[in-house]
Every structure is written in C-alpha cells, then in structure tokens.
Amino acid sequence: MRQAVFRRPEIGDDNEMLRARLHAIWETAPGLKGWLGTVDHKEIGIRYIITAFVLLALGGIEALVIRLQLAGPDLHLLTPEQYNEFFSTHGMTMIFLYASPILSGFSNYLWPLLLGSRDMAFPRMNAFSYWVFLGSAIFLYSGFLVGAGPNDGWFNYVPFAEKDYNPGFNQDFYSLGMIFLGISTTVGAANFIVTAFKTRAPGMSINRIPIMIWGTLTASAANLVVVPAVSLAFFLLWMDRQFGTDFFQPAGGGQPLLWQHLFWIFGHPWVYAIVLPAMGMVSDGLPVFCRRPLVGHSLVALATVSVMILGFGVWVHHMFATGLPGLSLSFFSGASIIITFPSAVTVFAWIATIWLGRPVITTAFLYFASMILLFVIGGVSGFMTASVPVDWQLTDTYFVVAHIHYVLIGINVFPVVGATYFWFPKMTGKLMDERLGRWGFWTMFAGFNIGFLPMHLTGLLGMPRRIWTYPAGMGWSTLNLVTTLGSFLFAVGILIFFFNVIKSLRSGAPAGANPWGGSSLEWSVSSPPPPYNFAVIPTVASRHPLWEEALDESVARTSLTRGMTLDQGKEALHTSPMDAEPERIVATPEDNVAPFLLTVAMMVLFYGMLLKLWIVIGLGGLGCFAALLMWLWPRRNLLERAPPDRKEPVHG
C-alpha cells in the first residue's frame, strides 16, 4: 500500500455514504477472532464495566458474610482464619478489582466520545489492559478458590505477611496477582495520558475539556508513578517469602516499615485515583440536570489537579501510629488537612450549581447529589483521622471502617451508579426505568446510612476493626445488629439497581441521541454510537458544544456535521497537547489477538512463578516474547515501516 507522507485532510459533510464506508472500515469482525481481538474502546469499556460489577457483587457477598458474623456477640459462623480471608479478600476486591476498574471502564467507553475522537491513542494497549485486568482477577480469585486467598488485610502488613507467620500460598497469590494487576493499571494510565493530550477534537483546547477528563487524567498520572511502588513492595515480599531475602526481616537487617512506606506511597494517592474520576462524573453529570454549566469550571479543574499533587505528599498519615518522629507527623498532618481546601472548592461548586440552576430530579441526579452529602461526612471524619492525637485514639477502630466506607461508597459507588443511569441510554440506546430507579436509590441511601453511620459510634465506643467476634456486654451489640440490617438493606438497593439494568436492557424505552439534553460531544452521536464514533471529526468552539445556542458563550460555533472525514482506511486525528491544533493523521490498528495471547502467556508465567516451576516460567516467558514480537512487528498499514519500494509519494 502506497501512502502519502503528507496529505491535506478531506473536508466533507456527514452523509449516508460516508457513514456506510466508515462502518465497513471500523466494524469489529464477527466471530471468535473479533471477540478476542477487538480494539474498539466502547466494547472494551463495557467489558470493563460488567467485569467490575460482577466483582462488586462478589466483594459485596463477602461483606455480607462478614456482617452476619458480626451481627451479634459470640457468633461462630466463620472461623477466625476464614474471617481473615473474608475481610482481606473483601478489601482487595473492592479496592483493586472494583473501584478502580469500574472507573477505567467508564473512561474507556466515554473518553473518545467526550473528546471527539475515533478511539483511544493506543487501542491495542487498551484491549491489553482489559485482558490483564480480567486475568489478574482470575488469578487472585483462584487463590481464594483453593483456600488460599489473601488473609492479612488488603494492606498486607509485614511481618504477618512473611513466611514465618503465614506459610501457605495465600500471600503468594496476593503478591503475584497484584504485580500482574499493576501491569494493567500502568498500561491503562499511559494510554489515558497520551489520549488526553493527543486525541482531542480540533479546537478542544485544554480549558475546554470536560472535568471527567481531568479526573481520570490526574488519576492516571498518579497511577503511572505510584503503582510501581506497590508492585515493587509485593515483589520484594515475594522474594522474602520464596528466596530468603531480607527486605522486611529485621533479623537480616531489613526494615518492616519500608513495607508501609512503599505501600502507602502508593495507597494514599490511590484513594484519589478511585475518587477523582468519580468526582469528574458528578461534575459533568450534575450540571446537565441543573440546566446550567458547572459553576467555577476552571477552579474545579484546578482543584482536581491540586488534590492529586498534594495527595502525593501525605501517605504518612496512614502511619501515625507507627512511632515515626514527631516533626514528620506534624508535617504530614498539616499537609493532609490542607487537602480539604481544594476538595471544598469542588463541593461548593456543586452546591452552587444546584443552587443557581433549575434542577430536574431524576434518579441520576439523586445519586450525584447524594454524593455531595456523603463526601462531606466522609471528609469530616477524614479531617478527624488526619489529626494526630485524634488518630491515635481512633486508629484501628470501627470509626475508620465507617470513614473508609463513606469515602468509598459515598464517592465511588454512588456516583458510579448515578453514572450508569446517566450514560446507560448512550451505551444501549434504552432508557432505564425511573420508578424502579428511585426505589433503588432510596433503598441504597437508607441502607447505607443505617448500616454505616452507627459504625462511627461503634468505633468511638472502642470496637477494634479486624476482629472476628466480640463478647456481649461491651455496648456494641445493638449497634452491630443495626449495622448488619442496614448493610443488607443496602445490598437490596444494589440488587434493585442490577435488576433495573437487566430489565431496561430488555424493555427500556428508546433513548434517542440526547435524552437528558447534555452539553458534551458524546450526546451528539446516536445511541449506541456507531463503531467509528464520529462520521466527521467535530470542530469544537466552546466548553459546551451542544449548548452554544442557549448559552451564547462564543461567537464561533462548533461544527458537528462538516469536518475532516478521514476515511482512507482506519484513520484518526491527533492534535497538539495544549490548543488541539490538527497535527497528524494516524492509522489506527485493526483488531488484533496479540494482546489476548500476551495475557494468556503472562498467566502461564505467573502461575509458574507461584509454583516455582521453572519450566512453566520458561514457557510463559517464551510465550510473552512471541506475543510481544507479534504485537510490535512494524506494520506497513500502520505506516511504521517504509513502503516496499521505499520511495514514498510525499503528497497524496
């Protein structure tokens, strides 16, 4: 195939012929090859979302078992060993396999649509990050299936996690599984960063991008540099356990606290990584129902970035009780408290948006709005634990469990369910049932608060976390019973939500392109969107491309029906990082099974490492090598290598 080195992109109108041509170019092949090889970000996003919801359900079942065990004093539903496995696997599942991947799923699906592009910057890496996520989830859960799930909490402190105290395979599954999962997160983060800077529609300058992009972008930047810390920590632990090294073993001159540093250098910013994208969803969804732009858009963007930057410097507040020097405690305490300022900016922006708007109370709105309340409650208890003397009292009590859940459920689960109500019509072309939605919302909201608000009290009354049972007469029994009832009610709310999804998928009312009257680009394409997203690449002239008539923000108008057609193959446009000036026409990869094969080979490698079978490790390694070679082989159709005659026509 001879292709020009430089070309003037054709400008055309959106019409049926063009659509038919693009459809033929972009459609995923039918059958197994298409299924395993698809690189369509929408398909990958939906897979991510479904997988993460399944894992939410699994983690939820584990939580309910925990709650049954704690419903009254002196219960013996679980043995202490089983309890350890249940709460460790619950934490691990929720944090690593649900909270973060679900946000990646939404971002994968939505980003190119929000940005006005045809796909992510690296479509094959996108598929790879999904497969590795799935593979590592299977890997981690396979340990649980053979009775060797993680059992030292999701934070996995040494020396408990060392072999002397924990001889089984439990921690090896966890360590290797986390390294495996880290690969998925890192690859995904790199992809988001480059996508945000390179694939925006012409005219979508940096001050015009939606807040959701800011949320996932900053989270990805953080992931890129902090995930290696935890992967390394788990690797060193695995070495300690399997090869007798002394990283965390005091007897050999090692440092147990090094574990905590490496873990929390990652762990604290991670909290923002699973929160900022969700806050972005609210920042973009809430204003649609308020019928006005988000108040203080630029400030909220700035707050998002500054929360993340400050977030790097405060990991030590998870270590207040470890006996570190007082000066460093004061510093980290102060820094932690400062984070409330940018967070408050966002909260006030949301409140002002509701206040100044004309809110339409839909289910999605209810979920988004409730996040504000729950964020405030979680923020207040976080403020308390960030203060050293208070933390010394509260650490390792149920107060902290209450705080964690207000933060994680309040500002991850609630917005995610809201986001599902909000974007479900776009993804499926069907509306979700509003009546059922309200029932689900109020059940969830009531159940959540009945379940978790009393935990603050249980904690203040001194009930330690991570205990498998407790004696009667401590004054904790009633509170625990209420908590258990509340959490079951909460679970019913989630079930109503799942039921609504399935029901609406079957018989929801047709949604149309823009059921909520949204302002961003994804609402300009049909629901569900065609494989190529945009027939012509839009040209963006303001922050709210679909509200320009109503807002009259700018003189120029966004152009959605006339623009670059880029239909000479599977093509997309790359633009400059700041101003989004057109920079390059890129050839996008076809469906490719290499990412899937590489993941399979990696699974072989990791199981080999788990069992220390060198032959299996060798086979897995060779498989990885072959798959990588297949993937990276320079291709002519991607213009990565010279044409056969090496004389390229410069212009075409």
Added chain:
Amino acid sequence: MAEFARSEPQELPVGPVGRSGPGWWGVAMLIASEAALFSYLLFSYYYTGASALPGWLLEPAPKMIPTLPNTLLLLASSVVAWYGEKGVEKGDRTQALVGIGGAFVMGFIFAGVQCWEWAKKTYGMGTTSYGSLYFTTTGFHMAHVIVGLVILAALFFWVLDDYFSPRRRISVSAGILYWHFVDVVWLFVFTTYYLTPYLGFAK
C-alpha cells in the same frame, strides 16, 4: 478555530513521520513509570541504609575495577546507538547497522562483566538486607539491559531487512530511546551502590 472547518485545512503528516508519533509517546510513558520503579528501589536502599546499624554495608569500599570502565562502556553505547539512529535518519544502512550492532555488542559485554562481578561477590541475596538490595537492584537493571538488547537485536535485523526509511522509522527512535533510558538509570544505580559508600553513607 471553527473557521477552520470552512477554510481549507493545512497539509498534515500521515502516520508517524520521523521520530514523532504515538509510539514515541508510548515509550516515553513506559519510561516514566520505569523511572519511578527505580527511584523506589533506590529509596529502599537509602531508607534501609539510613536506619541500619553500623556495619550494614557489606562493601564499604566497592571496587571500581571493573565497574567504572563497565559503566563508561555502557554510557558510550548510548552514543553509538544514537549514531545508528542517525544512520537510519540519513538512509545510510551501513551506518545504521554499525551503530545498532555496535550498541548491542557493547551492551552485551556490559552484561557479561556484570554477571562475572556477581559471581565474584562474597555475599549473596539472602545474606543481609544489603545483599538483597544490591542483587535485586542490579538484577532489575540487568533485566532492562536484556530487554534493551532484544530490542536492539530486533532493530538490527529489521534494518538489515530494509524495513525503515528516513521518514518511516518510529520503531527505531522508540527503541533507541529505551536504550538511552537503560543507560541513564545505570548511572543512578552506580552512584547509589558504588559511590555513596565513599561519601560516607551508611558506614
């Protein structure tokens, strides 16, 4: 900007031209993350060393022969690789092969010397936390050297097979960038493990 939709657009490059293109960005991201990984490894060394009892260093005066010349060899290989990249850029296949092949040979020698040095150590990975850190950090680096060598070898054969042209050479630029990274990281590893004991760290 919107006027752009109406007017005739500029001529744009099609696909990766020269060194700029998505692939280069991808490798840059990979490097950022790997650089973070190495900084945590070095952090572990400094953290453990700073809080260790005297006598923690198993090698208070690490030997500079053969490590110093080996370090210089590795750094020089970056220059040679760059020369090879220039060769592809100019369409000079001989220069490209000499540069990429030369960098490969130098990297290979570096790896060999490093293995020999490992074998000569009087302590092992399980001796103390110092030994663990030393072997893991240099081992991590060695893993990167090996990946880099595989990349250089692949590039060598692709160039031999006439895959690239002065314009279509993104794989070469990305691969060589990775090799530079492997070399620069070694400088930090070398400073940490071989020079800081002389500067009085963890005596």
